[in-house]
Amino acid sequence: MDNNNIGGMNPQQFSQNTPQTSQPHMGVSGIELQKMQQEAEQRRREQSRRNADFFGRLCIPTIIYALLYTIFLYENTGGILVTLFAIVTGVYSLYCMKILHIEAKPLTIWYSVMMILTGLSSGLTGNKIIQGFNFCWILVFLVFMLLHNFCNDRQWGLIKYIAAAFQAVFGAIGCIAEPFMDIADYMRNERMDSDNMGSDSMVGDSANATAGERHVKKHRMLYVFIGIAIAFPLVVLIVVLLCSADAVFASVIKKIFADINFFTVSKVVFLFVFALFSSYCGIKYLSKKRISDAPVETPAFPAAIGITVAATISVVYVFFCFIQIVYLFGGLMQLPSGYTYARYAREGFFQLLFVCILNVIIVLLGSELFRKNKILNAFLILITLCTYIMIASSTYRMGLYVSEYGLTATRLCVFWALGVIALFMLGVILSICRPAFSLFRYGIIVIGVCYLVLAFARPDYLVARYNTVCMEDTDYKYLMSLSTDASPALAADADFMENKGMVTMYARQLAGETNDSLRQLNVSHIKAAHLFRDSIDEVKSSQLILLYVYSPYDSGSYNNNDTGLDGVDSIQMGYHVLNDTEDNDTAYYDYDSYSMDDTRVAAPVFFKWVDAVEVKKISDSERIFLAKIPRKALKGKDGVNIEYRFNKNGDVIYSSQYNVILDKKKGLNEVELSYYAGTDGVDEPEYNIYGK
Template sequence: MWRTMRPRETGNERPEEKEGTIMNDEGRKEREENKSAQQKMPQEKRPGIARPVIPFPVLGGASALYALFYTFCLYRNASGITYPFFVAGTLFYFSFCTKKFRVLSGNSGSGRKDALDGLYAGVLLLLGISVCLTADGKIHLMTKTGIFLLTVVLVMRQFYRTKEWDFFTWLCRICRSLAETLSCLDTPFRDGFGWLGERDRKKKGGRFQAAAIGLLAAIPFLIVILALLISADAVFSDLLERAAEGMNLWNTGGMIALTALIFVLSYSYMRGLTADLTNAPAPGNGKEKKKYQPVSALAFTSVTALVYLFFCGIQVAYLFWGKMRLPDGLTWAQYARQGFFQLLFVCLINLALVLVCLAAFEESRALRAVLTAISLMTYIMIASSAYRMLLYIQNYHLTFLRLFVLWALGVIALVFAGVIVSIYWKGFPLFAYCTVTVAALYLLPAFGRPDYWIARYDIAAMQAGKYDDYGYLSSLSADAAPILLDPETAAVWDDTWPFESYLDKIQVRTEEMGIRDFNVSRQAAGELAELWGQE
């Protein structure tokens, strides 16, 4: 007679992990599989470092405090003096989370911070300081985008060994980390209710969880009931309206909504890093990626290089030497106006082309030679685009977009220097080089106040009788006020309505400024505007 045999309990079974922890039952099996796979790999090629279990109160509490700090610094305050403190608080939040996860730096076996991490953190703090020194909204947008991306790069460096990552691996990892954030948007609620439920079952027999469910269910019910009661009685509606005005309900609701949003996003981002990304083998580590034969790439790039060679010959003959006549009816200003944006785009295409060929195809001397030729001819295109832009500025004067194009061309020129090095040096850290180059060069417009120099150039042209676009001058930010409101230079346009419009704009924005949203550039512009108001 056969009997069903039950396995003996040895006492070594792994205990069930509690709900509301970072590594739950769903991810434990995958973690154990990856751990066994990592043990078979050489130590230097292991894709990640084991992450410990972390309770919800630690990550949830840190995220909640960060969300409150974010709201205090940035609610209705896009460029105030609190912005540098926000950047410092963001760095502290991610540093705290990294330490609580007991994550060793992916770029140092001893866990010591790489010097590059310190450089990134320093640039982030400088960018944060620059926000409250300028009033240019365009610069603010680019600065905040740069702060966001550089912060993501810095955090990724703390969680992964990135030394073997190529350029495209970095891009894929950044996009994947942001996608994981979206997939983990439910984790703050899942982990929170799981932790509360477990705590409640131990202490109160489930009453807290039941009460929480009841309160949540009451919210949509009360919304419907209040809407009906407000429409049913005018006195009740008036009392609620006055009470809402006294409590500044819209501001309170906005702050609560922003705090909740930042809590969910920050928690979900850290949760995403510790879920799939921590256990999945990192692209570029371990197994060598398969590459294609270079024949197709060589054929494609050779044809492209021939077209570029013919085009560059025309640029040298027409634009640089001026040996050939322009087509009938085409002036040099019109010729210069055509093509600088297209050439800028072609330079970016060439950058992508060279990077794809390096990443996807096997090494070949012929391919390296063609890619080098394309890179060198790209410098001729960069020079052509810059020369066209300078000719155009001489005839049509300076705007922010034209100045930005010149800056972008300079950045691309330096980036291509790194690309040429990476063609011959396989281990060259191209992504880090590009990041440092772009960040360092961006500090120039971030602290340089482009609107000031634009106003200075255009006012000089206006004094010479070559410029009369008063409307564009009035659209400049408070950074341009030292030129536009200077009595010596403002005489050329102080009797026009755009001048009055610019003056009113400066006065209004200065009057609305408080301590929290204090901006150095707006304050200086406001003092100049007061002098005009006294006249």
């Protein structure tokens, strides 16, 4: 449907610029002026009827889509419902094209499949970054799919596609007021139609009367949907305000909706309104055909300028590539003073990655902005070939760095980016040699497929798998910070699974990440919860307390004398559950709960003792011990009075006492135990516990 104003002029502008008089003006007779006014009014009515028809067709589907959008995506960036969101978005777009009589082009199938696969990967991975990029890619595929169908893009180049995408997005924002204008046009036209049908029924036309009744019933349902869309955010806002105003009303509402709060309601309303307006306004703007089908006319600068720039850059790149081949790949020449071959090979990969990206921009601009010339094309191809050598250099350097320091998600993404650049540059060469080659379609297919490969490969798993298998000194602290995708690799590592303290810490982390509802179901979370089920159940039934033991004067390793932990065989934690402080002000400072004789042998009275398990291989500058208290022993209590017993060189040494306020939501308390080598001139260990 073309919503452009007939005649290329807005009726309102026409009426404003037309003199409101019947007298001849500037050679126009009164009859001609009246005829022009009638034509303008006729165009205005036709435009109003088109707006009303557009609204009548899209109103109910858009409201349904906005509701599904809100249900699928509210607090759900990584659930399996993201796949349904992608499917519903594709179906809604195709439906809009159908009612606007726009035939889907063949590439539409590819865009739709890519959207669905991208949404599917969100439910299979626990990586938040991948899940965030998935939404961006779904939007990219959606915008380009709509542009491909609403516009004639056969002659479009890369720059035109990007410009059209921005024009579509900002044009949709500019249509933010049109839904209200379309509602007004719809109601005005429906009232006129009802009046016409009513007059027909008065003359005894029973068929028209029956049709009029069906017409009224049909549009009565549409009015109900419009009312629901308007009332929903208003009712929610009013309920929140009334809850704040009346405690009794709030308590009743909370019994019905347990987790209702202003922040939650605000997010729900925002999602619904955003989906409602973005979908309607986006389709409305595209239906106006405001985006030109003509390709972007870039300025054709003299080829001599481009040849000069490209030749200069090529000389530098050829010399740099020669150095790479001789020094890096061949190792045949002497390195600068103070450099080892390993140091030379392991630095500079990020800089080279940036240069490779810069080369893509240089070649694209060189082929677009300057007049076609064979010499210029030759230099651009030479820059592209040098880029491949830089890609190989950066890949080789990164490989050496990874073999020395291990693989991380960032380093893995560098490998991926270099591979994508290499494939994209192949398309750049083809576009230089064959001007008719569609670089945009090649690029969107290559980059889109490469992204899906990365998303489905689960980068965190690859990182954890490489480090646990190929590295002698595994950084488990980093691997535990990765998403649940890394859990299968950790579960398969014998050293990690034997470290009970570290497994407990990891299980506590998983307990918070894998507590999904049916709406947020995620395959990666399910797999992680299954692999560490026993540890997670144990964590949920215990109150965890972490003890960080270190020295303020630590020199970097806990195996030196400064930490005061040489010879420490084990640590036990004694705990005494505390009463409510309101009933007993001294409950949190009950220093009579233990006694100690002259030989520093403990004689606890009320304390119960549990073993604190050391979390090994997690840090070189501190030692971490993990103690677990049965949660049932703390039911209804506010805190616990704790002590630590050090078994050192056969002797039992006590630390000072500390009172922990239980964090019922977090489920974990952390305390720090510092050791000072000497205090007040007394050469005797002193341990101090602090809250963290």
